[in-house]
Amino acid sequence: MLLLSLHGDWKMRKIGADEWIPAEVPGSVFQDLLNAGKIADPFYRDNEDYALTIAAADYEYQKEFQVDSQLLQYDHLFLCCEGLDTITEILLNDTLVAKTDNMHRKYEFDIKAWLGNGQNKLQIRFFSPLQYISQAQQKQPTWGVPEAASGYQHLRKAHYMFGWDWGPQIPDSGIWRDIAIKGYYQGRLEDVYVTQHHGDNEVLLDIRVRSIRWGSEPFTIEVNIDLPDGRKITQSVTTQGYENLLSLNIENPELWWPNGFGKQPLYHLEVLLKTGPSVLDIRRLQIGLRTLTVKRAKDQWGESFAIEVNGVSIFGMGANYIPEDNLLARCHPAGTERLIQDCVAANFNCLRVWGGGIYPADYFYDLCDQYGLIVWQDLMFACAFYVMTDEFAENIKQEVIDNMKRIRHHACLGLWCGNNEIESAWGDWSHATTGKLRTDYIKQFEILLPNIARETDPNTFYWPASPSSGGGFEDPNNENRGDVHYWDVWHGRKPFTDYRKHCFRFVSEFGFQSFPGLKTVESFSLPEDRNIFSYIMEKHQKNQAANGKILYYLSEKFKYPKDFGSLLYASQLLQAEAIKCGVEHWRQNRGRCMGAIFWQLNDCWPVASWSSIDYYGRWKALHYFAKRFFAPLLISAREDGTEVVLYVTNERLTAFKGEIIWRLRNNASQILKAGNCQVEIEALAVKQCQKLDLSDLLTGFPEQRSTYLEFALNVDYETVSSGTVLFVKEKHFEFIHPELSLAVREEATQFIIEVTSKAFARFVELDLKEIDCRFSDNYFDLSAGEVKIIAIEKTRLSRQLTLAEMKTKLSVRSMYEIA
Numbered sequence: 001m002l003l004l005s006l007h008g009d010w011k012m013r014k015i016g017a018d019e020w021i022p023a024e025v026p027g028s029v030f031q032d033l034l035n036a037g038k039i040a041d042p043f044y045r046d047n048e049d050y051a052l053t054i055a056a057a058d059y060e061y062q063k064e065f066q067v068d069s070q071l072l073q074y075d076h077l078f079l080c081c082e083g084l085d086t087i088t089e090i091l092l093n094d095t096l097v098a099k100t101d102n103m104h105r106k107y108e109f110d111i112k113a114w115l116g117n118g119q120n121k122l123q124i125r126f127f128s129p130l131q132y133i134s135q136a137q138q139k140q141p142t143w144g145v146p147e148a149a150s151g152y153q154h155l156r157k158a159h160y161m162f163g164w165d166w167g168p169q170i171p172d173s174g175i176w177r178d179i180a181i182k183g184y185y186q187g188r189l190e191d192v193y194v195t196q197h198h199g200d201n202e203v204l205l206d207i208r209v210r211s212i213r214w215g216s217e218p219f220t221i222e223v224n225i226d227l228p229d230g231r232k233i234t235q236s237v238t239t240q241g242y243e244n245l246l247s248l249n250i251e252n253p254e255l256w257w258p259n260g261f262g263k264q265p266l267y268h269l270e271v272l273l274k275t276g277p278s279v280l281d282i283r284r285l286q287i288g289l290r291t292l293t294v295k296r297a298k299d300q301w302g303e304s305f306a307i308e309v310n311g312v313s314i315f316g317m318g319a320n321y322i323p324e325d326n327l328l329a330r331c332h333p334a335g336t337e338r339l340i341q342d343c344v345a346a347n348f349n350c351l352r353v354w355g356g357g358i359y360p361a362d363y364f365y366d367l368c369d370q371y372g373l374i375v376w377q378d379l380m381f382a383c384a385f386y387v388m389t390d391e392f393a394e395n396i397k398q399e400v401i402d403n404m405k406r407i408r409h410h411a412c413l414g415l416w417c418g419n420n421e422i423e424s425a426w427g428d429w430s431h432a433t434t435g436k437l438r439t440d441y442i443k444q445f446e447i448l449l450p451n452i453a454r455e456t457d458p459n460t461f462y463w464p465a466s467p468s469s470g471g472g473f474e475d476p477n478n479e480n481r482g483d484v485h486y487w488d489v490w491h492g493r494k495p496f497t498d499y500r501k502h503c504f505r506f507v508s509e510f511g512f513q514s515f516p517g518l519k520t521v522e523s524f525s526l527p528e529d530r531n532i533f534s535y536i537m538e539k540h541q542k543n544q545a546a547n548g549k550i551l552y553y554l555s556e557k558f559k560y561p562k563d564f565g566s567l568l569y570a571s572q573l574l575q576a577e578a579i580k581c582g583v584e585h586w587r588q589n590r591g592r593c594m595g596a597i598f599w600q601l602n603d604c605w606p607v608a609s610w611s612s613i614d615y616y617g618r619w620k621a622l623h624y625f626a627k628r629f630f631a632p633l634l635i636s637a638r639e640d641g642t643e644v645v646l647y648v649t650n651e652r653l654t655a656f657k658g659e660i661i662w663r664l665r666n667n668a669s670q671i672l673k674a675g676n677c678q679v680e681i682e683a684l685a686v687k688q689c690q691k692l693d694l695s696d697l698l699t700g701f702p703e704q705r706s707t708y709l710e711f712a713l714n715v716d717y718e719t720v721s722s723g724t725v726l727f728v729k730e731k732h733f734e735f736i737h738p739e740l741s742l743a744v745r746e747e748a749t750q751f752i753i754e755v756t757s758k759a760f761a762r763f764v765e766l767d768l769k770e771i772d773c774r775f776s777d778n779y780f781d782l783s784a785g786e787v788k789i790i791a792i793e794k795t796r797l798s799r800q801l802t803l804a805e806m807k808t809k810l811s812v813r814s815m816y817e818i819a
């Protein structure tokens with residue numbers, strides 16, 4: 001095979017304009033206009049409004065390239081387009097070659113007949129997605145979410161680009177993934193599929209290879225596997241027709257485990273199509289040896305729904321992942337790796353790729369393989385009703401086949417899910433109609449797509465929708481089977497403790513909003529904009545009435561903040577406390593509930609949202625809380641009046657012994673009562689370890705206002721998990737000025753901060769002015785007399801600092817300073 005890359009320098013213009021401007025491929029219309037200085041940053045203030053004018057126009061890209069006589073000797077020359085966004089015409093040397101209308105698909109066109117020896121010209125015209133969806137919606141009105149441009153469901157383009165309740169309406173276009181000419185001589189590899197058979201200390205790999213032959217020469221298929229220990233296994237076979245099967249046995253296999261359960265050894269598989277010594281085509285795959293499915297079994301509560309890895313049912317812990325930018329040209333492997341590392345640092349073992357975005361790039365799955373994050377993979381259908389014409393069915397069929405073939409070999413792939421919230425929308429969102437569209441839903445998600453999955457990737461679990469109880473519109477948010485999206489806390493304005501009323505089998509969405517930090521707000525606003533009800537702040541808040549909801553919950557929990565920065569801080573504390581309440585409850589009910597995936601991990605632009613990490617990669621309070629409430633060994637509390645029950649959860653493959661230490665303190669941190677007990681917890685288990693009745697000291701409201709309980713789990717004399725319980729709302733607690741102090745020292749690879757307090761300090765926040773970093777812990781509680789050690793790795797500083805600069809830029813505050 002020969003590859004002629006078409007990356008790099010192109011030129012582009014608005015169709016009908018005289019001026020061409022330089023363009024970069026892969027890239028996009030908005031990114032090229034930004035680079036050329038033709039438009040302002042669409043994320044700044046209300047520049048989003050102008051974006052719709054840009055997206056309403058048509059654009060064309062052009063590249064001239066050389067082809068020599070040697071290239072023209074190949075039997076077939078394919079123009080391979082990995083991502084065209086979205087409605088295009090492709091012309092080669094002024095001849096129309098093809099039209100496309102799906103950004104999620106891979107397109108290949110045999111262009112040998114139109115190529116000439118010497119200079120050639122490739123043009124790709126991109127037509128306005130806004131114009132297309134507007135006309136389609138007028139012809140066939142169907143339901144979609146109101147925050148998005150009307151009609152988005154008619155076009156196979158990432159839905160979030162048209163707007164969502166956390167994203168702007170910036171429907172970009174362009175050549176967003178690789179584009180190249182591939183030349184083949186005599187034949188090519190069509191498909192490689194690996195099936196694993198796990199036995200007693202061995203794994204048999206069945207490798208199904210499909211190839212196409214144009215010549216008469218016999219082919220050889222050679223398979224090489226590089227083992228993690230450096231050894232190599234090789235096997236070859238002479239082809240017998242289109243499909244051939246090779247089997248290789250791996251003894252003493254090193255199994256792949258998700259984060260927190262073991263290592264992630266990877267095996268590198270290489271498949272070569274050869275004639276004699278000549279290599280005609282090659283395919284390389286990275287695989288991990290594991291079994292991975294979703295276990296559904298009848299039990300005393302209904303039916304289980306648990307991720308099962310290597311025969312072990314694990315508690316799924318993670319968040320929902322959305323595209324990392326509204327301008328996809330700005331996404332890159334280094335940014336994604338940092339995000340994945342942040343997930344691992346917060347003890348995630350899985351991510352759900354939400355169905356209104358994109359099928360991520362190959363490097364996303366490579367990183368999830370490497371770091372041990374199981375991927376719940378939605379197909380790209382979300383919050384809309386689709387009309388199932390023959391043309392639409394064929395289009396989405398090819399889309400799903402393309403992406404299943406691309407992704408299915410990855411060790412991280414946990415399941416395919418048909419859609420996001422469409423099954424539940426028919427009953428819960430009051431937009432449902434009867435008749436054809438309802439029938440179309442069944443045809444699409446319960447007939448067509450599962451049939452494709454059975455044919456294309458039979459080894460991976462398929463689930464029709466999220467949430468779902470198994471399909472057929474049968475109570476899709478059932479508490480006792482399937483997965484659930486639970487939004488009564490937040491959308492329903494129910495208290496955080498409402499989570500404790502439910503023991504869902506698997507919670508794949510639940511969330512609470514917050515504002516980003518002040519540095520992020522400053523990136524898109526002017527000083528006069530910094531009021532949450534200003535025009536600009538509301539432009540960067542896409543969930544209707546959300547700012548009011550934040551204030552409602554704030555009024556329930558906290559005193560009114562004294563200034564804008566304190567309000568941002570308070571909103572993040574609310575978010576973190578809400579999600580903590582849910583996760584700890586569900587982990588206390590491990591076995592019945594087997595997963596908590598909160599909404600959402602990241603942002604695609606600077607905005608108020610449900611994310612735990614903002615657009616610039618800055619951890620909100622929630623992500624620091626997640627590091628604690630997703631810890632493999634967790635101590636958590638359930639309070640009821642003056643009684644507190646302490647639970648210990650062990651999400652590890654081995655049992656452990658430890659000690660619980662608890663202290664009842666007043667607001668000056670003086671110990672009023674204390675105790676401890678020894679605990680032994682089996683692997684993958686939860687245990688109610690201690691029940692405390694503190695009514696003898698908490699005799700009335702005045703005592704409860706000035707008293708708190710702190711508790712910790714120690715293993716081998718080291719604290720691995722801890723927490724605090726207040727007996728009143730924070731707004732009613734009698735905080736004393738903690739007079740927090742910091743001592744900072746520098747080591748070779750990190751800065752060390754020692755934090756001390758003169759009284760109980762709630763939600764202590766550290767921050768750096770103008771500089772980004774990742775603290776080893778943050779938003780923590782601190783008793784007087786204790787020393788909290790915090791580390792900042794120098795590699796996670798946005799720029800290097802001297803010790804003097806670190807001391808100058810470092811700030812600290814707590815709940816006391818909020819009002």
